[in-house]
Structure formats: structure tokens, C-alpha cells
Amino acid sequence: MKALVLERKGELSIRDVNLPLTMGPADVKIAVERVGVCGSDIHYFTHGRIGPYVVDQPMVLGHEASGRVVEVGAEVKGLAPGDRVCMEPGIPDPTSRASRLGLYNVDPGVTFWATPPVHGCLTSHVVHPAAFTYRLPDNVSFAEGAMVEPFAIGLQASVKARLQPGDVAVVTGCGTIGIVTALAALAGGCSRVLISDLQQEKLDLAARYPGITAVNVRRQELAAAVREATGGWGADVVFEASGSPAAFKGLADLLRPGGCMVLIGIPIDPVPFDVAGAQAKEARIETVFRYANVYPRAIALIASGKVDLKPLISATFAFDDGIAAFRRAAEGRGSDVKVQIKVSDGPPT
């Protein structure tokens, strides 16, 4: 079975691997079709680690995936061979205390694709629990199916924000996560989203979506733009999607009294946080760790046409060119949002 393997920091190969494909009664076997390259894949490639997670033995990369079911376990209902699906990459212990509360994403026992020592899904076949495998409607392509994973993060942020219809939101940071967060916020009820960044190319891409106003903070003060957009009242929600300590400065000033801040970006070190500023607004601050229970929501929104992720797929590489895909993604071009790898040889959807 071929796989794209991170042999060690900086060294990728496409080669045969010998991974077990043992199926339990509640599992399905899936022929992988499309896998997106995530910032975390790139980080493992370029740095060999993310915080406490260290790549100290060869690891298959990839966790944003869609595919086609080829076999189902004896107890599986609702999925059958031939079904087009996407897969949620984190598998919790379903009986843990966190899981019983519905918070399975923060179950300390979660295993997650391509997070050492767990292999990812950039390989021809995977075995996965049926409970974390979701059918794609006919009008959702494999390429879109592999976009569900990053979109799910934006959606989790919107769920956490408890958006109310007509909210005005701000997203700080116009990377992949910033853009999907803006799209999730619009789909989730916002009347308008302001998104800020320093890179004009990224902002131009976001601004093509109706409802999104791009603010280049090199040229325009974000707080002023928010004041203008809200008649001085402030934004209902601010999504911090940059992870940059600089973005935290003045964050509370963007909010209306009683507004909400959602922290999605992950700063490496503690950031200086203006507690008194947040208190003066009596802000609620939510934090996001991956997602739980949002895959069906994500798929429903894509299928309904309310969210169009296709323009975010910047380039698609054949599996044999997978290393080139990683090099391209590692370049961090301003015009790139998502690079995907087509794993199978089948037809394009």
C-alpha cells in the first residue's frame, strides 16, 4: 500500500507502507480519494514537531480526507460499499467522561490522524469507525468532501459564538482558517463579516464572497472600520484566526457591550491579554479546539449551496506528485488557500 511518508523533519517520500487494515465490527474500509494539505502537515514537514508532538519515526501525513467505502463491518448501519464519504480524523474514547458530555474533541484519549505517533490518511486505504465517517450527498464532490475538515473548524467557532441572526462579525487573520471562519459565520446568520490581514492577495480572495468586507490593516485601522460598519456600537463577535500576538492588541475594542470573542488561532506563547478591556465590555470569550458534532452541519451547508468552498481549492496534485504538493503548500503563496492531493486514479468527483 502506497503512502506519503514524512521520514523525518524535511524529508518526504512516497513509498509502500505496511499498515494494518484490521476491521472491527463498527468500522468501514475506505479507498481514499482526496486529501488536503494542512498547515499542521507542513509544520511537521518543516519543523519535525508541533509543541509536544514530535516526529521521531516515519509517519504517514494527511488528515483532511474524502473517499469511497469499500467494505463495512458487521454492525455498521447507514453506510454501504460504494458510498462516497468524508472522514472526521479524531477518534475519541466514546465512553470517556468528556465524550459522554458531548465534548469528545477534548477527550484526552483522542487519537488524531497524522499526529505523532498516529499515522495519517495519505495512503490508498484506511480503516475508520463508521460513526466518524459521513456520507457525501451527490452534489458534494470529493474535493469539497476533503474541505469539510478545515471548514469544520470555522463552523465550530460559529457554534461556540452562539451567533444570532443579523450579527456583525470580525475575523482577524485571512488565512485558510480565517476564510472558512468568515464563510461559516455568514452561513450561520451573520449579516456581514469584516476580515483583516496584512496580505492584500488573501484579502482580495476573501472579498470575492458577498457579505465579506476586507480590511488591510496596513492601510486602515480595524477598529475604525468596525465602528463605521456598526454605527459605533461594535461587532457582535470577533473571531481571532491569526494566532498572532499582535492581533490580540485592542481586540476588546472591536466588540459591542456584551459581545463575544472566539479564539481559534493558536499562539505559541502566552500573549499579553487586556483583561480590563474585555471586562469593560463584559465580553464572553470562547476557545476552539478542533470540532465536535459539526461534520453533518458542514456537509448540509455545502450541499445546500449556502457555502461554496470550491474557490478555496487553489491547486490539485496527483498522488505521485504529492511531494510537489507539499513543496507548493510550504511556499505559502499569497494566492493559495488550499492545496489538495488526488489519491485515487478514479474519475474526478
Added chain:
Amino acid sequence: MKALVLERKGELSIRDVNLPLTMGPADVKIAVERVGVCGSDIHYFTHGRIGPYVVDQPMVLGHEASGRVVEVGAEVKGLAPGDRVCMEPGIPDPTSRASRLGLYNVDPGVTFWATPPVHGCLTSHVVHPAAFTYRLPDNVSFAEGAMVEPFAIGLQASVKARLQPGDVAVVTGCGTIGIVTALAALAGGCSRVLISDLQQEKLDLAARYPGITAVNVRRQELAAAVREATGGWGADVVFEASGSPAAFKGLADLLRPGGCMVLIGIPIDPVPFDVAGAQAKEARIETVFRYANVYPRAIALIASGKVDLKPLISATFAFDDGIAAFRRAAEGRGSDVKVQIKVSDGPPT
């Protein structure tokens, strides 16, 4: 000052009235432009009462209104003569216990236009508190401004439902309130709304909006349609917008486990309610009484283009033909959603 007056049950006239237009320092004076005819206006006209509210002296009708500011009180900020506005018709005691909690709609001290003994706004000018008068953006017409009031009810229902992005909702009843509820639910994050009724004409109108699926319950079982739309899981939210006791039967069966029912329609008498059925789903049931704090949200959604209420305005009458407007609305044509009256002689927006 001319007004459309309900002299007594069944008898309307357009005549001069002598209403005080005394302004307090926090009030504005408004030249009324457009007023929608509401079911409650018609009910007072045809029945002379709604529950405990009895028309026992002549009363000016109308409470769905937009207009143009002509004068502002000394303490008014944020509004100026010439501003195009719409008006929230219920005025609470702002220091009451309910108001201090943000629940001003259920303040027992609320006065509400065209609810005996309070006069309505089908007249050339009104004086209104600035705090309940909202500026219309340039791209929102007076006609749409007068639609904010009924839309606000649907929006209140969506806020109460605490929609999450991607929810599937059902609306029972495809009258004016049913349709605006469906639109509010879609704007508020639903991926899909099923709306049910017995009248095909109304359903056809609703089904023109993308995201709305019409279910004629003469031909199709609603529960079956919901099961099919949700893979057997059930709807996240059911909005009851008919007020018909028949609609309450089997309502809980439409819901997913942990789903929410929002009761908007007002049945005259107690309805048989299947408590055990609701418990088996551990349903949350919310009720709606008018609205609070949603006018700015409504206006933002209309201005953003996410909600288009224009197709719901079925006919517009000149003020001098106001009685004909009431007769038309009282007919209850299947193809009519909202009848409006153009109060001023000015240009159409």
C-alpha cells in the same frame, strides 16, 4: 390629521382625527410613509376584539410602519429630520423589572399601536420614542421598512430557537408569519426549511425561495417528509406558525432527540399537547411573544441581501383607498401575503 379609523366592529372610515402630537425630549416626529395591514388589524375590523382587547371606541389601526423623521426632541442622538426609518410599535416602561432584564416585550406595561385603547399609526404623522425608531439604510425601501415588523416575529422565533449553522427546520403553517419565519430561519443558519400547509398557492409562493421545501399535508405526511430530509434523525427545530390545534398533533415526532419546538401561532383555546412525546425527545419548547431587540438585526439582514421580503408584498393601496386595502386583506386570498398602504404622497421609496 387624516387617519384610517375603525369606528366600531365592521366599520372603517378615513377621516380627520385630533390626536396629540406632543413631543418629549427623547421623541421624534415621523411622517408616516408605508403601513402594512396585519392579521390583527383585520381581526379587530371583523370581530371587534382580540381576546381581552375590545374596540369600544373609535381606534386608528395599523402598526407595521415606516416613515421619514420630521422633527427630533432635544435629547435625541443618532436621528435627524429627513432620516428614513421604521418604528417598533410596542413601547415598554424602560425601568420595569422585565425591561431591565432585556425582556421588554413581556413587560406588562407595554403599550402597542392599534391595541385598544392605544391608537395605531395609519395616520399622517406619529410621535415615537427615538429608542424604538430605526434608521433604514439607503438600499432598504419604505415598503421593506414596513415589512420589518412581521419579519421581526420570525426573527424572534429564530433567536429563541438558538439555531446552529446547518440546522434543518420545519415550519408548520405557510401564512405570512410562517413564510417570514422560514426566511428568518434560513438567514439564521438553517441549511434547509420544510414548510407545511393545506393551501397550495401559499406553498408555491414559499417554495420560490431557495432552501425552502413545501409540503402540502393534504398529499404528503409531514413526518415522512422530515424523516426523508433528515435520514430519519428528525428536524433540529420545529416552528409552529399556524396556531391550529391540528398542527400540534404529532409535532414532537418531527423532532430529533434534543430538538427544539418554537410556538409562534396563538391558538385561541388550550390545545391537546403530547407531553410524553416531547419528553421522549427531551425537547426544549420556546414560546414567542412579539419580539425584543431584533429590529436592528432584521434591518441588517434585509440590507445585506440575505433576506428578500419584496416578493411578499402582494398589493399596495393609496391611503385614500385604505378601506379597499382592508377589504382585500380580509378576503384572505391564497396568493396574498402582505397588503400595504402608501400613506404619504411622496415618491415610492
Added chain:
Amino acid sequence: MKALVLERKGELSIRDVNLPLTMGPADVKIAVERVGVCGSDIHYFTHGRIGPYVVDQPMVLGHEASGRVVEVGAEVKGLAPGDRVCMEPGIPDPTSRASRLGLYNVDPGVTFWATPPVHGCLTSHVVHPAAFTYRLPDNVSFAEGAMVEPFAIGLQASVKARLQPGDVAVVTGCGTIGIVTALAALAGGCSRVLISDLQQEKLDLAARYPGITAVNVRRQELAAAVREATGGWGADVVFEASGSPAAFKGLADLLRPGGCMVLIGIPIDPVPFDVAGAQAKEARIETVFRYANVYPRAIALIASGKVDLKPLISATFAFDDGIAAFRRAAEGRGSDVKVQIKVSDGPPT
């Protein structure tokens, strides 16, 4: 292995049964110590069925249980032989969609002790998933441990109510569930609870707890008592714990504007429900189906001394007198709250 068996409607026996005690790796084996007799046990005994659940073959009764761990499966952590525990009687499919949402109580796949065709726990030993088995602190007796199950229902009601500190609550119905609901409400932040019933004996028992005011609705109008207790404002929460259609009449009148009604009692047939009355208060209505995630909360409150359930244990029978225990419970004495059966021969705690 001896068990208390409902052979058929009206016929109980204590006899040997041959139930499998096969352990999975995540299970524990428990020597049962104390089992409470629930209204549902009595109902199966006297009626042979509850709604769709029909006793058509002999079934071991009992689901309110505590015991001592005697064996643990290979994967079990946090429990060891000798541990004193109580057991949550409903076991969901942990990977179902409802369970993943944290709503495992409304998972359609739940199996529940002593609900046909599933046997109960009135037997010497049971095998149970460790995830639904909870350690009792040293200061919580087996008798109290077997009270956790009914108390959990009251606690679930309090969680659903989203009590705020200082709330005033009303509980309609002073049976076992009514009393534990009142105690949960006080422990959960209420400053005061009014409880209503027709039976003075039950009310006297409840009124011994500080913070509970008993209202005998034969002598005093409940609405008047609530008005007086709240200065005319109304109760923050009304818990309906009688299941009696009569109790639903005027329920909304007890509430403050924006208050909450929690429906715990299960009426057999649909009840006439005053929708308009609930809407006039814009009431939120929550429903309760058993409980989820509250066992650790219940145990913590009992152990802390904030909730004292010991006065509610009216009589304790030896296992060999178990049939007498059922006959006593079936009498429905006004002074009885809970009858328990001591299953083991060990010392009293």
C-alpha cells in the same frame, strides 16, 4: 443466583435465575447491596406494562441500585474490587448520534434495567459498564447510593431549568420525584421552593426541609401563594412533577415574564395546554427524560451535605421480604417516600 422476578402482571417471586454474567473488558461485576422500589417497578407489577413496554415474559425488577465491585475488566481504570458504587441503569450506544452530542439519555438504542425485555438489578450480582458505575465517597451510604437514581431525575430537571442563584421555584406534585426535584432546586441555587399537592402527609414531610414551603391546593390557591412569595412577579421556574392533567391548568400563570417550566411528570394522554398563556410570558418549556451526566453531580451534592436524602427512605426490607416491600410500596401510603430492599447480607452501609 437469586432474584426478585415479576413472573407476570400481579405475580412476584423470589427465586433462582440463570442470567449470564459475562464480562467485557470495560465492565465491572458488582455485588448488589441496596435497591429502591420505583413507581415504574410497581406499575409493571400492578399493570404488566407501561405504555409500549409490555411484560410478556418473567423479568427481574429494580433499577435504583448500589453495590460493591467484586471484579473489574482488563481495560477498567478508576474502579477496583471492594469499591462501593452506585450504578446508572440506562446504557446507551456510546457511538450513536445522540450519544456523541452528549444526549445519551435520548439515544433510541438505550437499554434500561427492568424495562422489558431487559432484566433489572434485584439480584445478587450484576455486570455493568464501568463508565456508568460511580464510586461512592466514604460518607455516602449504600442506602443513599440507591437514592441517587431518583434524585438524578430532579437534578436533570434543575440542570434543564438553568437555575440562577436566588431563583424562586414551584414544584407541582409532592411525590418522590416532586420532593427530590425540590431538593435539587434548592441545592442548585434556589432561595426558596413552593411545593403543592393534595396530600397533607406528603407536604408535611417536604416542609421539614428548610427552604421548602408546602401549599395544600385543597386549602390555598397556588397562584395566590406564588404571588405572595414573589411580590406579584411570579416564579422563575415551575417544575411540573405530578403528571396530572389538572396540574397543567394555570401553570403559566405561576411564572414570571421570561420564566421557565420544566415538565417532569409524564401524563398518559395529551393534556390541554394553554399555549397563549405560555406565550404571554414568553415562557421556555423544558422536558425531562431520565438524566444524562448528572450522577457525579448527585453524588457530590450528597457527599457535601447540601442534599440529605436519608429522611426520604421510609422503610427497608430484607431481600427475602422483597415481595412484602413491593406490597408496601404498592399501598402508596401518604407517609412513604421510598421503600428500599437490602439485597446483600453484609453490614448496613
Added chain:
Amino acid sequence: MKALVLERKGELSIRDVNLPLTMGPADVKIAVERVGVCGSDIHYFTHGRIGPYVVDQPMVLGHEASGRVVEVGAEVKGLAPGDRVCMEPGIPDPTSRASRLGLYNVDPGVTFWATPPVHGCLTSHVVHPAAFTYRLPDNVSFAEGAMVEPFAIGLQASVKARLQPGDVAVVTGCGTIGIVTALAALAGGCSRVLISDLQQEKLDLAARYPGITAVNVRRQELAAAVREATGGWGADVVFEASGSPAAFKGLADLLRPGGCMVLIGIPIDPVPFDVAGAQAKEARIETVFRYANVYPRAIALIASGKVDLKPLISATFAFDDGIAAFRRAAEGRGSDVKVQIKVSDGPPT
């Protein structure tokens, strides 16, 4: 009219002042009975300013007050001369956008006693809006009435935390606000509260309350104490009541997955905040700015006996010794929680 006046930084006097006592129709006139000395009063005394609020002209101090109504305006209902009351010191614009939302505490237009340039209530009489004046039940003394204000902050924190019955909470900081927060958390449903500080005297005082465990962080690691108290799961809620940057370090480690942090203490400068740590728990973070809608709750809890604030009143001074009261409070004795001033010459309640 005599008053305790801060003439300028460091200089207090008790002297006649000439403050208008003009009454509006919705106001009441109150003979002040008891006033607590707050940390903010002391800070104005010792520093002459708090952040942007500068004492640049003589200002009457005091905002924690109870008294007796001596006159009521024409429109006042529910209050009469002779009523014993306590007063909420912040008065919003009741028609502002924040107030209409129920968030009147974050209305930018609030005026607050003893916050420059607004005079406080350390004077014989005040005129106050009836809507922010609350009757004290007979069993709540004037001394306790003047404790409602600081207790309200703890209560606001508990409301924001959305406590569930049986929660385990941590309070960092055992000053006045820390202690009232712990008491509010217990009254609001917590089964147990751990409170931490460096000063043993303060901890000893708190630990006298059942349910509170004191942790001296000089001797014991707080995280270890929390792990032990919660079986390794973590606290449901952490209330930060110290305002000390040091307390923020490791705050997320105290929480269970999905737990809540409530920030009450006000750090002067931005604090280093571990965003990634909070995200790993997907923590919700709430902030507190004074309080809204909690005075009736506070009074109900005190009257019910669930909260006993009397042990927190460390010393009471006659009005003529008011300057000595300030000097005592400014000492910051470890054994002092609250110093009060008895303004009137009447009997002690």
C-alpha cells in the same frame, strides 16, 4: 447635609455639603443608614484616581449603602416612606441599546456613585431612582443590606458561570470579592469551592464556611489540590478574583475539559495569557463588570439564610469616626474583610 468628602488625594473630611436633593416622579429620597468602605473608595483616597477616573474636585465617597425611604415620587409604586432598602449604585440610561438588551451594567452612559465626577452616598440623604432601590425583608439588617453591593459582584460571576448543581469551583484570591464569590458559588449550586491565597489569615476566615477549602499557595500547589478534589478531572469553574498577573499562570490547568473561567479581578496592565492552554480545554471565559439584575437575587439568598454575610463585617464605625474607618480599611489588615460606617443615629438594624 453632612458628608464624608475626599477633598483631594489623601485628604478626607467630614463636613457640610450642599448637594441637590431634587426628586423626579420615579425617584425616592432615602435616609442613609449604613455604608461599606470599598477598595475603590480607598484607592481614590490613596491614589486620587482609578485609571481614567481622576478626583480633580472634592467628591463624596461611598457606594455600598442601605437606608430608609423618607419620601417617594408621584409615580413610584412598591416603595413607601419607612421602607428599609438597599440601593444599586449604578444608574444607566434605561433606553440605551445596552439597557434594552438587559446589559445595563455595560451601558456607556451609566453613572455610578463615587466615581468622578459623580458624588457617592456617604451623606445623610440621597435621592435615587425607585427602580434601583430594593426593599430589605425584615430579617435582613441594614448592615447586611450594605453588603449586597459587594456580594452582587460575586453573584454576577456565578450567573455568568452558568453553574450547574454539584459543580466544583476554584476561587483565586481570598480578598473581599474572592470570599463573596465563593459564597455566591456555593449558594448557586457548587458542591465545593477551593479558595487560594498567600495570606493565611484571610484563608482561615473563608474556611470557616462549610463547603470552602482553603489552599495557601505558599505551601501547596493549587493544581495539585484541584486534581485531588476532582479525581484528576479538573474544576468546572475557576473564578479569578485576585487581579494578580501571577494568578493567571496555569489557570487553564485547573479546569476540566469544557470548563469555564470567570475573570473578576481587574489587572491594571495586560497579563500574559495562555491561549493554547485554554483552547486545549476548549474553555469558556466570562468576564464580569459590576452586575445587572442580581440585587433581588442577592437579597433573596441572604433572607433565606443560604448566604450569611454577617461574619464578613469586621468593624463598624460611627459616621463621625468615618475618617478613622477609612484609615482602618486602608491598613488592609489580614483579618479585615469589610469595614462599615453607620451613617444615621438610629437603632442598629
